[in-house]
Amino acid sequence: MTTTEPTTRGRARIAGPGEGIGLDELALATRNHGLPLEALRYDVTPPGLHYVLTHYDIPAVDPDQWRLEVTGAVGRPLRLDLDDLRRRPAVTARVLLECAGNGRARLEPRPVSQPWLLEAVGNAEWTGTPLAPLLEEAGVSPGAVDVVFTGADHGVERGVEQDYARGLPVAEAMRPDVLLVWAVNGAPLPPQHGAPLRLLVPGWYGMAHVKWLTRVEVLEHPFEGFQNATAYRVKTEAHEAGAPVTRIAPRALLAPPGYPDFMTRERFVSPGTVTLTGRAWSGRAALTAVEVSTDGGDSWTPADLAPADPAHPWAWRAWTCPWDAVPGRYEVVVRAADAEGLQPVEQPWNRQGMANNLVQRVPVTVLER
Amino acid sequence: MTTTEPTTRGRARIAGPGEGIGLDELALATRNHGLPLEALRYDVTPPGLHYVLTHYDIPAVDPDQWRLEVTGAVGRPLRLDLDDLRRRPAVTARVLLECAGNGRARLEPRPVSQPWLLEAVGNAEWTGTPLAPLLEEAGVSPGAVDVVFTGADHGVERGVEQDYARGLPVAEAMRPDVLLVWAVNGAPLPPQHGAPLRLLVPGWYGMAHVKWLTRVEVLEHPFEGFQNATAYRVKTEAHEAGAPVTRIAPRALLAPPGYPDFMTRERFVSPGTVTLTGRAWSGRAALTAVEVSTDGGDSWTPADLAPADPAHPWAWRAWTCPWDAVPGRYEVVVRAADAEGLQPVEQPWNRQGMANNLVQRVPVTVLER
Known part of the structure; x- marks a missing residue:
């Protein structure tokens, strides 16, 4: 468990040659959940077998106090409670989700983070209401570039304190199949899947499906938050900007x-x-x-x-x-x-x-x- | 990830000094599930946050074909389906479960097995029917010593092919609070918790609460199967018999x-x-x-x-x-x-x-x- 490369602010560590999994990686592996691969047998992943990756802690959100803000470059900012959302048209979609880090622990040399082997997947039925009509009601600025989704989970990552937040290009956010979700497999969302409300962006890796969603903010410039600009990038050198992680590869x-x-x-x-x-x-x-x-x-x-x-x-x-x-x-x-x-x-x-x-x-x- | 001690049939490996977690241990950590410790906040552990440890694969049990046999040293062997069991008096009990291997990965030197840190716990509400009246109806032999519970999960462990099976002293099996369980937190057992039926032995470590239960066999001699005689023993030397793992320490x-x-x-x-x-x-x-x-x-x-x-x-x-x-x-x-x-x-x-x-x-x- 020797450290061959110091952890630098903003920079992910790479394991040394032959270095076993450290206790830090293990702490992530034991608290996050993978799909045991025999569960590939189920058409719809049963509750509790779907993969779960939580960056910080699962937050304690009181659904009665919870509100969703739709704000930023919009004509009419909105503030909605769960009943407001549940009164809107509901859709159920069966969607494959996969963590962008799936397979990471088999790479050599190994990037040090959540050490998934191959089990960071699931295929559940999510129920919610389409996001696009809500954005249309709010009146998205013609100059909109990104929509930022912020969750209630709070922590520090490579020295940066943050609420988990991810930006999505406005064209993706306006897709008719992007949902605000309150139920999975016919039951209310459990805490680990984002209760009371999460985003669902079919086809994208898991980092886009923001859990414990509290805020949707329209920006007229690209979002430069940690999870877009630093964490979820494909790059081979630390100093590169790299390419953003977006849709799920086959x-x-x-x-x-x-x-x-x-x-x-x-x-x-x-x-x-x-x-x-x-x-x-x-x-x-x-x-x-x-x-x-x-x-x-x-x-x-x-x-x-x-x-x-x-x-x-x-x-x-x-x-x-x-x-x-x-x-x-x-x-x-x-x-x-x-x-x-x-x-x-x-x-x-x-x-x-x-x-x-x-x-x-x-x-x-x-x-x- | 060097191996400092060869795996010998029947003998668990001990990690070498400073040896990181291996890919074999990681494969167990990623497929089994721990309780993220912030979930200690819930009085009753929500579905999907309870710890899960599966020795082999989660079996695909068809509940319509499934039967429970009560056999061995009994006067009247029984064969029951789920409806037979559900027609019996039902009890719901809120019970703490903990894996006997909890905390293993922090030991030095580290025993090589499922590498739990501290998250192998849960506190759910289990619904089922007491086992003792069923054993009484079957007529347990006065010479009974152990009751063996066998699950539908099948695999190999340290060279021994087996269905998972654990023996319990007959006095423990006859405790009024030992249950045959078909529901958790008000819902049918999910596959990973032993559907359609599992055993619940309040106060004992998790290995006693046999999942995917198919067979209850009364023996007039001590059970010497792998999970009692080899795996779940407290011992400091490989050749020792050691002490059996039983009840949960504080x-x-x-x-x-x-x-x-x-x-x-x-x-x-x-x-x-x-x-x-x-x-x-x-x-x-x-x-x-x-x-x-x-x-x-x-x-x-x-x-x-x-x-x-x-x-x-x-x-x-x-x-x-x-x-x-x-x-x-x-x-x-x-x-x-x-x-x-x-x-x-x-x-x-x-x-x-x-x-x-x-x-x-x-x-x-x-x-x-």
Whole structure:
């Protein structure tokens, strides 16, 4: 647990060669929640199995005292309570969410932050009201550039004290499928998912779906807050500005077959025809294929990808691939492709471990019986 | 991530000096769920915030096909479906659950397993029917010694393939407050908490509360399965038999005050009177006190411990302690005492990191303003 690079204000640390996960990373891993990958079996992720990433603390928000402000470069600022919102037209959307840091802990060298392996995903049904009509009622300035969403969670990050706040380009904020959400899977939002109200921006990584939302502010200039300008950037050098993290890159995940070893999570399956199954998604373009390799990526077989469901355009999609499993040791690899490209077999490294969609590799032993 | 001691069949590995958390431990930390400690604020832990530890995979149990067998040394073996159980008298109990491995990752040297820091707890309301009348109907043999509870979860642990199974002394199994549970916080059990049925043994560490329960078998000899004879033992040498893990040792936890740093989880509070709050419990004897230190354990102040609630004898109890916070850096430490003794300030090390109740230490910076 040696520190090979000092933490500098505003700069994320990179782990040294062979450096194990530190107690700081572990504290994040134990308090945040991943989706155990066998839960890929559920079309809709049950409560409590969806991933959760909280930057600071889950705040204690009193729903009776809570108000949402719509302010900034608008003609008619609004102040709304929960009943005001619930009286508006409600929509339910099944949406895949993924943390932008998913897969970070497998990068080498490892960016030091929440150390996700591959489980920072979920596919739930969110109920709320579209944001765009509310912004239209408030009267967005023709010069609007970004809309900033601020949550009630408060903390310090790389020396910067802040309420969690993310800006979204105004064109994205005005999309008809962007929702202000108060329920998940038919029940009120639980505290860890942003009660009483969160934002939902289908197709974008999780950092955009601001939880415990209290304030929507229209800006006539780009938002330069920490979570936009510093944290959620793809860059290889600390001094670079880098590119903003936006939409979810394509990914396929395998529901691990057979049964596991407790400590190694290696899988054991019986010989014969094994139906490999999982889910795939992309937030940036239509999925075009899922492929499976059982030899570590040397050869690939197309999986049967369920057709896109017009009722759930932002949900994950099931895939299956039969495998004639013969005794031996294998490495199963899966990859998704969308209209913009293929999931990479070699790591697309960046210093904050953002928007990385390196393929999953699952060691499987096929037993003699 | 070097391995300083080979994994031997049946033997848990101990991390080497300064060895960081490995990817195997991290895989467990990211798939299992801890209680973010700010959730100590809720009297009843909301769905999805309760800790979850699954040895193998969460199994896919079809509740319509599911049956519970009561068998072994009984006069009249039983086979029951969920409706049979739900027609029986139902009881709701608010019960503190804690994983026997809680605190393991802070031990030095570190036992290699699920690396909990301090968040493997929860305090939910469980609804089910008492087990004892069912055992009485089955007619337990006068020579009964242990009752074995087997779950539907299947895997390999230190080379031993198994369905998860734990034995309980027959006198404990016959306690009137041991329940067969199908609901939590008023809703059907979610998959990760043992749907459709789990055991609840108030006062015992989590390993006794077998999830996805399929079989209750009465034995006329002690159960020697892996989870009783090997895994859940307190021992300092690998060759020792050790002592079985049973009831929960006393512990107090602080709901971290103020706001956190994202990466270090260090706390920042404003100067003035800060009400430190948290929860305390013991499964082995009545709690007698909670004490708080703000100087790393040099001096201690009694906290105000909420009286035991006769309606919820197995629930955690709230405590509060006012603190006149003056600018500076502090280490807040809390400890509970029960009728059998005090929580230790020095680590009570054992090689599997079981039933460890070392005190919590929380670094706090009191700001100038």
